[in-house]
Amino acid sequence: MTLAVASNPHTSTSHSMVAFEGVTKQFGGRDGQSTFTALDGVDLTVPKGAITGIIGRSGAGKSTLIRLVNGLELPSTGKVLVDDVDVAGLSDAGLRTLRRSIGMIFQHFNLLASRTVYDNIALPLEIAGLDRAAIKARVAPLMDLVGLGDKAGRYPAELSGGQKQRVGIARALATEPKLLLSDEATSALDPETTQSILDLLKTINRDLDLTVLLITHEMEVVKAIASHVAVIDKGRIVENGRTFDVFTQPQHATTQAMLAGLTGSKLPIWITSRLHDSQQGAERVYVRLIFFGATSEQPLVSGLINELGVEVNILAGTIDEIAGEPYGALVVSYPATADILARAEQFFARTGLKTEVLGYGA
Template structure:
């Protein structure tokens, strides 16, 4: 659906050269909700805007439906942009126009007949839950309502792609959840491919099928949300994941574990996925073997409908019994990693 091939974007700020994108290779499949996450300045928005050529790549190709859009004529580009809706962080509504007029604006520009405009706009306002606000002005709306207007406007020309540039960053958590739910409905009912950029990993977890992590203009990690969340590879991804999964060991627990104690002790980080997350694996291990098992820290949550648990566990007892217990736990499809710096 959307493919970036060795895409670069360079800005010149006086004598300074900024490499916003640095060799991006990425594919977004039709019908996916694909998230791009990174800190400010990572290149997320530059990448997003290459899809409708609001930013033109310095080098490389951007393919949409197999066509290199960087080679489009002005007329072809106008047609392409009608197939790509865009939702902005700060809504970008025209304060001097009503809600109805804001949603109608793309259709007016496209010279759609008035009767068709009215039908389409009212259909969209009904869809986003704002049919009763058609004659209101943006200043009369809440932030969440403004973003719903922005979404309705982005859908006006029946796009096949929806770009969301930090679409929930200006909203409170409850409103964010409602907007994300609306985007999931749009993806499901209209079969629209959604590409969104954000610095909030909670948004990625809530809505996306796949994710790419960006840093300094490069994609440093990408894959399914489940794979990236359950096994992050880079330090920056681990930090993002910890912001919502809370897998980082608290300092108080680290201090406790660093204190010398008698007896044989081993500390491991255990990752439970799927059925293993709901089975009493550790309880059974403690019963079967001559040792004590102590859960020090962790949680069990859900990723894309699959149970996922991350626990820091202490094993106390004879070395032979600990090794037998570890084998038993591994056979229950639990990933085990020694917690470096603890134990013994």
């Protein structure tokens, strides 16, 4: 059997799989009068066929956001559209149909201990009323896809955490969804297992053309696989866009704080302790050079040294990849004389090298 993604021929011109339009979600207080606003005026689009990450601290509103997508919660105001369908406007039957088109994987796997790997994956198909032959035709290739073809008769207690999550992923794919929701799906896994699960999600996204919306507080997860990202803070989307753009040029303080150290933005204390904001009387300027796109493959550091004709000290640096694109950052220092500062600015403007003055010091 060939695995396929469910599609809707009437919405093929749409470029978004999920759209939040002015969404607010409030919960009533214990006294029946006071309310808590979990989401506050959210506008967000999840592109079709992409992996989009929603990142935020605990309590920011991430889980509420994802529960609105499959109708487990309904918005207090605004609309949640899934493939152009207003979730809140669906009947009970329509909601059941929608949920079959949305797969869900969880942090703690949610497997049934009394059922084998095969039977856990088959469960949503049994609920949907498929016969045994149809279920087998669907489950067998899914077990191969997630690397569990030899584990059909095993029980969850016999599996590792990574294997349990693979069962959860296969079960989520059983109904041939067009959208996969991941709620902190790697938070309970060790780093090596996390990477294997992320690789699997990338494969599923690519081979099945499946839209993935993942909720996480782990910046490394988003950096590794998400093409798009939205940052949520206190119920508001404070920043969103291409992962590479947001991670390399974060604008909001929440994003900057969460990214500290991930993309070379956090400086060693021995550097920060000697920095101040005033150029007056300073011997050296401390600058972060950021390399990506065309500048990532050019010998710009040696070019800077030749341009300035002075010693340029390299103090810290990182080379990385963000959403499949190369990225590098170096912290350098050089003399803070007016002539050298002017020549450096001309060099940066001419080469397109992005820079950030971190401060001045001895």
